[in-house]
Amino acid sequence: MNGFVYSVPTTVYFGSDEFRHLGEEVAGLGRTVLLCYGGGSIKRTGLYDRVMGQLAEQGLQVVELSGIEPNPRIGSVREGVRLCKEHDVDVVLAVGGGSTIDCAKFVCAGARSDRDPWDWFADKTIPITDALPLVTVLTLAATGSEMDDTGVISNPELQEKQGRGARVLLPKASFLDPENSYSVPPSQTAAGSADIIAHTLEVYLTTEDDLFFLDTFMEGLLRTVVRFAPVAMRDPTNYEARANLMWASSWAINGFADGGKRHGWSAHPMEHELSAFYDITHGLGLAILLPRWMRHCLDKDPATAGKLAQLAEQVFGVTDPALTEREKAEAGIDALAAFFTDELGLASTLGEIGIGDEHFERMAKKACDGKGGTIHGFVDLEPADVVAIFEACQ
């Protein structure tokens, strides 16, 4: 069992009754604010006005970076950096989902550097040592970016989508008001929930020895998402469902579940190629890939059956003592796949979302190259494995 360092100093204001502290929290970090947001849905919902009201109450100067894309692009980061430098911004406030927050993280870093921000993705050995302070207002339970120190940025010119992390990118404070996710449509609620499940499974599914306590934590987190995602889809203003999904999203990926595991993530590098080539919704790609990846692992290395059977038992209630470990493992994978399609209504094949096999070889190679040639994880994946998983998704 490996040791680890746990340190998550982000202050989280959770719940509708805590949102009123936003203005004072931002004001404590500076006087000129870069407000980052996406396509304008926050104006339709009234959130924009509520945020601006609190900033105005504190007498803060506000500069705006709007139009941040889903799968946020390096061009938006560059524009944010330019605005920060032009207006001498002190603090960045991201209002949105993971895309907006990810973009804002690299705006924070770029504002305190003379580099082009893509440098940090092109060469991941270049350290990120300084950044403006970041505050976030979360509107979508999905990526966990509100409580972690990483982000993913796309570069359409290079057909690349790359992740990068650094301690200085961790938000100083995040505001998680479940009501701010009431307007998320069912399809995005489903995709976000699949993303939370994927983050958890990427850590849970490991052959490494680690703490049982963390397994129970992840199993509870998965049961939470399985229980409440369908509720939030049917009843978008259900506070309990939105609250459980939102807090689960942060804890799936803030580092607590990792413990001492030196795991490599598997589904994410594969999905990043799908998103880079086809600009699809990240969580949707993950939901298609996950069950096929798990089945591939089970076939390639029968020793993975134990952990997959544990997942089946603890999360999907597969407890029939007549089943073998392998049968339990398979039943658990089937239950997960059925949850994604039947409960969340997500597409189950790449064909359904317009992805053919024309780039499978190239995407597989890029996914593995990004990990040094092999994706090390629950089982090691070579490009041929990744192609086989893509093919199983057709």
Add this chain to the structure above:
Amino acid sequence: MNGFVYSVPTTVYFGSDEFRHLGEEVAGLGRTVLLCYGGGSIKRTGLYDRVMGQLAEQGLQVVELSGIEPNPRIGSVREGVRLCKEHDVDVVLAVGGGSTIDCAKFVCAGARSDRDPWDWFADKTIPITDALPLVTVLTLAATGSEMDDTGVISNPELQEKQGRGARVLLPKASFLDPENSYSVPPSQTAAGSADIIAHTLEVYLTTEDDLFFLDTFMEGLLRTVVRFAPVAMRDPTNYEARANLMWASSWAINGFADGGKRHGWSAHPMEHELSAFYDITHGLGLAILLPRWMRHCLDKDPATAGKLAQLAEQVFGVTDPALTEREKAEAGIDALAAFFTDELGLASTLGEIGIGDEHFERMAKKACDGKGGTIHGFVDLEPADVVAIFEACQ
């Protein structure tokens, strides 16, 4: 469902392979260190030498406060404060269990104040606004003081044992090396495990509406302790068992499980009177009280059966569909009581540990007075309720 603020910035170095960072962490906070510890067991185990070696490597000045009692006393706090002022101490390093860490917290506060430290317990409205930085090396999985901002101090002259918290008391860093708890004898391992269970149940057992996600977390934490406490008692150098208990101890009480519950704790104020009058081991007192308190709640308010039945199902595997909710609740309480006595070998009555009924009325009144006359919690407890619970423990 209430909102809440979550903020736990303590950095935790977990595992044997992380202990080597102690010296540099302390050196980052100052040059003169007050080393706090208890009765000297850390000298027998060699931990003292390992700590001093790291401090010497950094060239730090070390002043010592030793002999800190279980149920630490205000006299030790005062002595620590005196040493800090005399030697111009920059940083306090507590090496031990919850008693040593609790004492060190108020040494940190006292060193930056002109007050007598008991003032903060005699009048809990007096703010604690400044404190020296604190680093801890944990040797016993129990109180969770390594990752929270509170402590409990005894004043034998007044027969009082009081808790108090303040943000500035939160440790800057804590070193959790499971090997440092290998020397904890089975009886203390048992009492510490009972303490972890008590912290969790005090939050879990509530009639307030809160996040399902947090319930699953606490159920997993309880299952962890139920599984590994007996292992650590039988096999004291079992790293896996010690590691699970140690990380569970921190998370039972660091604030995460609280969510938005405005719960009042019930078993702890009752136990604090037992410890104040008889100087017994805290966890042992809790193990005797908890099942009787839960049964009293069930009898006084049948609406508590639902949560108690959930505990029985999720933690103790009481799933027989033929049982009524109340029967499940009772079976869960029985299972907890049996775990304390049969698995942990703890005393099951106050009589066994030499406590008679001579002070029941006075202790009950003090327990309730400390909470404004009534202990508000899972069910509200008046002094007559507390006397009845004490009597059930005879």
